[in-house]
Amino acid sequence: MDIPKASVLLFFPLTLALGLVTRNVLLLFGALPMEGYLLDSSNLINGIFVGHAFEIFAALFGIVSYYTFQVYKMILPVSVDDKTNQKIISGQISKVVIIITWLIVTKVWFFGDSLFDRLQEHTGATCQYPEGLQKLIARNDNYSSCERAGGLWTGGFRASGHLFILTTVLGSLAFEWRSDLSVFVKDPSFSRWGLIPTTIVMAFWILMFWVTSIFFHTVIEKVIGVAIALAFLSILYISKACAYVNIN
Numbered sequence: 333m334d335i336p337k338a339s340v341l342l343f344f345p346l347t348l349a350l351g352l353v354t355r356n357v358l359l360l361f362g363a364l365p366m367e368g369y370l371l372d373s374s375n376l377i378n379g380i381f382v383g384h385a386f387e388i389f390a391a392l393f394g395i396v397s398y399y400t401f402q403v404y405k406m407i408l409p410v411s412v413d414d415k416t417n418q419k420i421i422s423g424q425i426s427k428v429v430i431i432i433t434w435l436i437v438t439k440v441w442f443f444g445d446s447l448f449d450r451l452q453e454h455t456g457a458t459c460q461y462p463e464g465l466q467k468l469i470a471r472n473d474n475y476s477s478c479e480r481a482g483g484l485w486t487g488g489f490r491a492s493g494h495l496f497i498l499t500t501v502l503g504s505l506a507f508e509w510r511s512d513l514s515v516f517v518k519d520p521s522f523s524r525w526g527l528i529p530t531t532i533v534m535a536f537w538i539l540m541f542w543v544t545s546i547f548f549h550t551v552i553e554k555v556i557g558v559a560i561a562l563a564f565l566s567i568l569y570i571s572k573a574c575a576y577v578n579i580n
Contacts, residue, residue, distance in 0.1 A: 335510035337570055343506070344499045344558050347538070351545025352554075358546075370543050381536045382494060386435055388533055389501040390428060395526045396508045397424040427568065431504055434564060439493055448493055449475040457488030492557030494544045498537050499561035505534065507569040 358364040369375050381388065401420055438447045445453065452475065459478035478485045545554060568574050 335506070337507070337510070340503060340506045340510060341562055341565065344503065344541075344562060347541060348495070348545045348554060348558055351542050352551065354542075355546045364547075370539075371547055377536060378540065381533065382497065382540055385497050385501055385537075386432060389504070390432060392505060392530050392533060393424075393428045393431075393508070395530065396505065397428070399526050400424065400508065427504075430568060430574075431500065435497060435500060438560075439497060445475050448491060448496070452485070452488035452490050455489040457490075458486055460484040460486055489556075490549070490553055491560065492544060492549045492554045494548065495541060495554055495557035496561045498541045498544070499558050500564060502534060502537050502541070503561065503565040504568075505530065507565065 355364065365371065370377070372378075401424070436446075440446050442450070457475070459481070461478075461481060461483045475485050548554075549557070
């Protein structure tokens, strides 16, 4: 079973479109909830599956990589040389390092504020301080200093970090699975230790993607968040620029 690469990429804009349609239908009937468990950013599901998405993704990528290596040992000739083994292993390690580094640079840290935070800073974000005073961005006033002061960072263009992260981790795992899933499922140990936990986590990630697409951010902020992630996935898994790290 070989899932087309285009299908992996199309899943995200189609799911986003479904979320936007759902939002408009709820608005039409005056039934769009303004509060609820999933709408609270501090809920347990969000805290675990998005708050620790990097760590969970790295663990799942490791599991899938292990079984990928086992699959290639089965389907390649018995006399597979060490160079082929090293290529498979180094390719998987290179990919997970590239993906995690990209997520950190864009959403956590890039010699100070992340790229997403810098985008918001340079498009007019302001810090709402506890005492109610609003201070325009100055040279030393940024997301990090605002957060340390207990302020609320508002304004500017805020691309959806949730959709960006979820598209990246879901898409990466889907690309890893797409060629070898039919072989994976024949292995009882993979079904137990790989398929079941990965499917559960991905289901929660898809749920969070759908909730975000309905209730949070403007349309353009959601589209840009997904688009940036899809561009990255296309470069890593489809373009010839990164062909050296892909074995399927």
